Amino acid sequence: MSRVRFLAVSDVHGKEDLVDKFIEWVQRDSLPYDFVVAAGDMGNPQRPGSMCRILKKIASSLKKNVYYVKGNWDIEGSCGDPAVLDLDETGPLFFGNIVLVGHGRRAEPYDIPRANNVTVLVTHYPPYSILDRGKVIDSNHRSLHAGVVDINYLIDVYRPRVHIFGHSHSYGGLDVEHNGVVYVNVARLDRLLKNGESIGNYAVIDVGGSGDVRVEWRFINGTWKRCAGCGRVVHIPEKWALCRRCAHKSELKFTKITGVPYRARLVIKDPLTQKLVYSKEVRIPFYTLKDYQTLEEFVDAVVLREAKSFLSDGSSKVLELPKDKVLEFYNSSSAKRLTPFSEYLFACDESVSGSKLCLLMRVFSADKQAHVMWKISEEAETGRRLLEQYVLFKEEQASMLNFLVRRLSEAGFRVLAYSLEALQG
Numbered sequence: 001m002s003r004v005r006f007l008a009v010s011d012v013h014g015k016e017d018l019v020d021k022f023i024e025w026v027q028r029d030s031l032p033y034d035f036v037v038a039a040g041d042m043g044n045p046q047r048p049g050s051m052c053r054i055l056k057k058i059a060s061s062l063k064k065n066v067y068y069v070k071g072n073w074d075i076e077g078s079c080g081d082p083a084v085l086d087l088d089e090t091g092p093l094f095f096g097n098i099v100l101v102g103h104g105r106r107a108e109p110y111d112i113p114r115a116n117n118v119t120v121l122v123t124h125y126p127p128y129s130i131l132d133r134g135k136v137i138d139s140n141h142r143s144l145h146a147g148v149v150d151i152n153y154l155i156d157v158y159r160p161r162v163h164i165f166g167h168s169h170s171y172g173g174l175d176v177e178h179n180g181v182v183y184v185n186v187a188r189l190d191r192l193l194k195n196g197e198s199i200g201n202y203a204v205i206d207v208g209g210s211g212d213v214r215v216e217w218r219f220i221n222g223t224w225k226r227c228a229g230c231g232r233v234v235h236i237p238e239k240w241a242l243c244r245r246c247a248h249k250s251e252l253k254f255t256k257i258t259g260v261p262y263r264a265r266l267v268i269k270d271p272l273t274q275k276l277v278y279s280k281e282v283r284i285p286f287y288t289l290k291d292y293q294t295l296e297e298f299v300d301a302v303v304l305r306e307a308k309s310f311l312s313d314g315s316s317k318v319l320e321l322p323k324d325k326v327l328e329f330y331n332s333s334s335a336k337r338l339t340p341f342s343e344y345l346f347a348c349d350e351s352v353s354g355s356k357l358c359l360l361m362r363v364f365s366a367d368k369q370a371h372v373m374w375k376i377s378e379e380a381e382t383g384r385r386l387l388e389q390y391v392l393f394k395e396e397q398a399s400m401l402n403f404l405v406r407r408l409s410e411a412g413f414r415v416l417a418y419s420l421e422a423l424q425g
């Protein structure tokens with residue numbers, strides 16, 4: 001039976017001194033392992049050449065192959081070292097019936113037969129909703145999720161047994177098994193204590209050809225001790241009393257989603273005329289989502305993605321206007337005042353801020369999930385031009401808010417309403 005054991009790291013952001021510490025710790029720990037997986041952000045664009053220098057140093061010091069994917073910080077080309085391999089270039093690698101497949105820049109999935117294979121997927125970004133806490137700034141959905149919807153779809157294609165990723169720093173060092181997938185967030189190798197001491201974490205992952213998986217964590221400058229929460233003997237920084245799993249218990253509450261169709265038809269209509277605007281079959285890989293709340297957000301993100309792409313064409317682009325931009329672009333008052341969003345939301349003054357802004361604020365106060373989108377053309381001579389303004393609602397909301405839909409249309413917005421109909425299978 002095949003079996004692989006490897007070390008997995010990510011997110012050292014070009015800090016070569018911390019990589020030296022990592023190498024030192026791995027060498028001290030005389031663990032057997034076959035190779036190293038690096039899930040991105042190993043380099044730093046402000047330190048040219050750092051990604052390849054770091055990956056080569058790991059490969060040559062540990063005398064193992066390093067398989068990596070690029071992260072958002074990694075802007076270098078191929079490293080030109082036979083022991084440092086970009087999984088976007090190698091394609092899927094087979095170790096008996098265990099398949100290692102990675103996606104850094106490449107979005108298109110490979111064709112891997114699922115039967116009898118145990119797949120280990122490597123990406124830099126987390127899937128949407130899984131160990132993906134981020135900052136609002138790098139989120140794709142105005143929430144605290146830094147995960148990316150496309151990754152959920154890659155999981156849906158591969159059905160991996162293990163998914164390794166980084167990027168979301170605050171939930172690095174955690175693993176969770178959910179609906180048959182072991183998710184391992186290996187961020188970050190450059191973790192520091194407040195006093196500057198390095199406590200970067202890395203995972204030791206053991207995968208068997210029958211699908212058995214073991215994930216063990218190690219910390220630079222860590223020590224073996226009993227966790228005060230769960231009582232397991234774990235390798236953690238000296239100053240910590242709890243393992244990461246106990247320290248982040250609330251984040252690890254996952255719900256099994258049931259009764260949701262995997263296949264659905266997305267239908268977008270004009271709510272005033274009931275005319276069909278768009279219809280397409282979509283998949284909802286709900287088993288890759290943490291709980292019902294994130295399911296709702298995920299579906300919303302999928303609908304928005306579909307709507308944006310079908311409304312765009314070769315010469316124009318559709319983008320969503322976040323609420324703060326709605327406030328900025330539609331406010332007719334030029335006076336600089338510090339007015340909180342909630343004041344606009346509940347007491348918008350048309351004579352000051354203008355009727356369009358106040359109308360949109362009424363929309364948001366009635367339906368937080370409504371989306372304002374702009375279609376923008378890009379022409380060489382005239383530059384950017386606003387072609388169309390849309391407001392997208394869920395169908396139930398649009399019919400409940402009929403009066404607002406009418407007023408939006410009178411004010412020049414194109415209103416769209418969507419619904420999802422379950423399909424069999």
Ligand SMILES: [Zn+2]
Binds near residue numbers: 041073166167168
């Ligand atoms: Zn990143």
Ligand SMILES: [Zn+2]
Binds near residue numbers: 229
């Ligand atoms: Zn614990």
